[in-house]
Amino acid sequence: MQKTEQETKACCSTGHNESESSITHTSDHAGELKTYRVTGMDCPSCAMTLEKGLSKTNGIQSVKVNYASGKMAVGAESDDMYDAIPGYVKKYGFEAVPEKPVNDSHVYNVTGMDCSSCAATLEKHLSGNPDVQSVRVNFSTGKMHIAHTLTADQVVKEVQKSGFDATPATLRNQKKEDQKAERKLPVTTISGILLALGFLGSFTAIPEWLVTAFYAAAIVIGGYKPARSAFYAVKSRSLDMNVLMVTAAIGAAIIGEWFEGATVVWLFALGNALQNRSIERTRDSIRSLINLTPSEAVIKTADGPVKKDVEDITVHEIMIVKPGEKIPLDGEIVAGMSSLNQAPITGESLPVDKEPGDKVYAGTVNESGSLEVKVTRLSEDTTIARIIHLVEEAQEKKAPTQAFIDRFAAVYTPIVFILALLIMIVPPLAGFGAWGEWFYRGLTLLVVACPCALVISTPVAIVSAIGNAARNGVLIKGGTFLEKAGAISAIAFDKTGTLTEGKPKVTQVIALQDDSDALVSIAKTIEEHSTHPIAQAVISYANERNISSQAGSQFSAIAGKGATAVIDGTEYFAGKPKLFSEMGISTAGIDERIDVMQSEGNTLVAVGTRDRILGLIAVADTVRDITVRSIEKLKQSGIGEMVMLTGDNEGTAKKMAAETGVTRYFAELMPEDKVTAVKKLQNEGKQVAMVGDGINDAPALATADLGIAMGGAGTDTAMETADIVLMADNLEKLPHTIRLSRNAIKIIKQNIWFSLITKLAALVLIFPGVLTLWMAVLSDTGAALIVILNSMRLLRQK
Known part of the structure; x- marks a missing residue:
């Protein structure tokens, strides 16, 4: 319902x-x-x-x-x-x-917006419609979220009444829009040519009325769209840049400054065209993700392979994916083995080997063998579709800086507008100059009244940074978290599965009687019937070295201590050293070695008979190679403190800290103690990020100033709950994320200061009469364009 x-x-x-x-x-x-x-x-x-x-x-x-x-x-x-x-x-x-039933919030792509004030105009217009319950328009992403009781066609018509165009933002529609190149009448070019003709004509003998006609035509052609937008803005009781610009152009024409008016219109149109082209490039950072997935898939049927649109494929159907092709939908391999390039999803630089039973993601590339994949998610539910949805949501969330700038702009514009009106009226009434002179200065101040560059300084930088992160396998949930990541001074890591593999591996084999291969063969024979992680580590070690098991019988598990089996008539045991002590077998000769190995974080598997111990196998969780490199890069990025949180004993924690390169560790922690450790770091005055798997570390992730979850590609919970999600199951992209966040904050500050200084300089130059109308337009649109281009540097950061 x-x-x-x-x-x-x-x-x-x-x-x-x-x-x-x-x-x-x-x-x-x-x-x-x-x-x-x-x-x-x-x-x-x-x-x-x-x-x-x-x-x-x-x-x-x-x-x-x-x-x-x-x-x-x-x-x-x-x-x-x-x-x-x-x-x-x-x-x-x-x-x-x-009462009509309310449609849940729908998303539309809006085209034709020139600046953030256009978004405000559209919001005001739609908010006045009784059939619209809520509406939110974001200029940076070109998206409109609207809850309404209208049909889709009625929504489009309402948007058109505000001077813009809208289309429902489905993935299929988005792809179609990207494929068709929209051809527009080059009004800016025509307006520029007419302006040039009028300017050149003023130096020749052609009639003055013809020169004025060229300027008037330039104003009408170049100013038609701003005038149309201004009309709807006024109708919606909104004071935007279009209103101010059109007022200035008309005012210039009224006082006979036709060249000024035409120049204002042309520079404004040119600036908007360049801004729109630049903004489109920032939006392309997400559209490129949309186009990663193929629109068709080959489905295995009783009558042979059949091509189908991905939107028409249902769960459990079998897709055939040949070498070199992209995976069309999320699924599970049922036949075939291959290497997959998962960079579009996880950002991992190296292909990942896949075999039957493994998950695969839409948009990843099958590099070698042919695969048969059972579909597990529909096209709108794939991992990449959810990434796109989350990223677009994130790009539309206002950062604290942006929210402050918006509040400032809302006060600044009407104040300057009133000031412009006062300048037009008060000085000439007081006898300080001619009406025409102060009217012109008032018009110039009107142009300066709209803080376009300032308003756009933050959102474009956020869109660019979040888009860059998404293409590199990192989900940043919004501008707030982007800013927080840039301010982090300490990072706390959960040890197991974050700094380490999370899977125990054999680190050492000590044979006391026979050779090590014979010892491993006996251990493998005993452990083959166990699913315990330590047993699996022994079996994997044997398989990697092609050590085969022996013929055994009477397999039995000894609860909490180990396992036993009979091999060639002899009963063998594999388990804790304590198991042999309880059987009365002395460990006097190896006690010291056992203590040393256990203090280094190893779990020991003793192998022997009822009479003697044949040897020891050390098993431990191993540090990922990529962890050490990532921590080193984080240090180079200026993170002051790297902290490891672990439940291991002091000796194991100390050894692991030395291997990983962390600067500090908290050992022997219960799960709830991780929260206390994070709070301790915060009480020391640090901005703390917590990195974990997004599920077991949820309390600590929530307590930290910034929660970062790893392995989001395989964990729905991580994608939904963490502030930042590393899609790969490693720390490879964390240094990039921190650098990107810091650069984003730096660029936002540069943009804000540049915008404020430019606007202040323009205001100061108005009163002595130095700033002309066309210079005011150039300072406004030029500053906005520079701010956008500066923000776009974040898209290119490697």
Whole structure:
């Protein structure tokens, strides 16, 4: 059942009561609850009167009236009865109108916006529509989120009334839009040519009226779109750059400054064209991800291979993927072995070997063998589709800096606008110069009144940085977390599975009697029937060295201590050294060696018979090679403290810290103690990031200033809960993320200062009459363009 408006609002408020929420539920009776807006109720007792009265009416099965929300939910026997409800309500002195079901928030791509104030104009226009419950437009991403009771066509028409175009933002639509090159009339070029003709004509003998006609034509052609946008902005009671620019151009024409007016319009159009082209490049950072997945797949059927659109493929169908092809949908390999390039998803630089039973992701490239893959997710649910969705959401979330700038701009623009009007009127009234002179200065100040460069300084940098991170296998959940990552001074790592492989491996074999291969062969024979991680480590070690097992019998597990088997009539044991001590076998000769190996973090498997110990096999969790390199790079990035959190004993933790290169460690921690360790670092005045697997470390991730989860490609929980997600199951991209975040903060600061200084310089130069109209336009659009180009450097960071 679709949500009512009340449900939609309740998502943003915790203040709704039980009776409010109850009106949206399906009736226990035959009919579905239908909601009505009720007007005319003066107090809660009116709601009670109406509820009691209607509940006694034949044909009405249930009724619930909520005074606070002005809503009434009715369950009736038939559609005719639902139609008659307003009539019954009227008898009690109230008015009831059936409420249309609210569509959940839909996303549209909006084209034609020149600046962030265009987004505000569109928001204001749509907010005034009674059929629109909520709307949010983001200029940087070109996306509009809208909850409404309209059809898609009606939404598009409403957007067009504001001077823009919109299309539903589905992946299929997005791909079609990217494939077609939109051809537009080069109005900027035509306006520029007419401006040049007028300027050159002013130095020749052609009539002055013709020169003026060239300038007027340049203004009309180049200014048509800004004028159209200005009209809708005024209609929506919005004061944007288009309004200010058009006012300045018309004002220049009124006082006879046709060249100034034409120059203003052309520079504004040129600046917007360049800005839009640059902004499109930042949006392409996500569109490139959309186009990674093929639109068709070859499906295995009883009649042979068949090509199908990915949107038409269902779960459990079998895809055939040949070498060199991209995986069309997420799935599981059922036949074949290959190496897959997973860089588009995880950012990993090296291909990953895959075999039957392994997961594969849409958009990854099959590099060698042919594969048969069982589809596990539909096209809209694939890992890459969810990445795109999360990234677009992240790009639209305002960072603290952006929120502050927006509040500043909202105050700055009307103040400067009023100041411009005062400059036009007060000085000439006071006798300080001619009307024309101060009118011109007022027009120039109008152009300076819109802080375009300042408003766009932060969001474009955030879009660029988050887009870069996504292409490199890192999900940053929003501008807030991007800024936090740049301010981090300490990183706490969970040890197991983060700094280490998370899978024990054999690190040493000590044979006391026979050779080491014979010892491993006996151990493998005993452990082959066990699924314990340590047993699996021994078996993997033997398999890697082609050491075969022997013929055994009477296999048995000894709970918590080890296992036993009979080989060639002799009973052999593999387990903790304590197992042999309990059987009365002396370990006097090897006690010191056992203590040393255990203090270094090894788990020991002793192998022997009832009479003697034949040898020891040391098993330990090993440090990833990539971990050491990543920590070294993080140190080079300026992170002051690298901390390891582990449940291991002091000796093991010390050895592991030395191997990984961390600067500090907390040992013998219970899971809840990790939270205490993070708080301790915070109390020392550090901004702390916690890196874990996103599930077991959830409390510590939540406590830290920044939660970073690893292995997001295989973990839905990590993708949904962490602030930053490393899609690969290693730390390879963490140094890049920290550097990218710091560069983003640096560029945002550069943009803000540049915008403020440019605007201040323009304001100062107006009063002595140095700043002309065209210079004011150039300073505004030029500054915006420079800010955008500066932000785009983040897209290219390697």
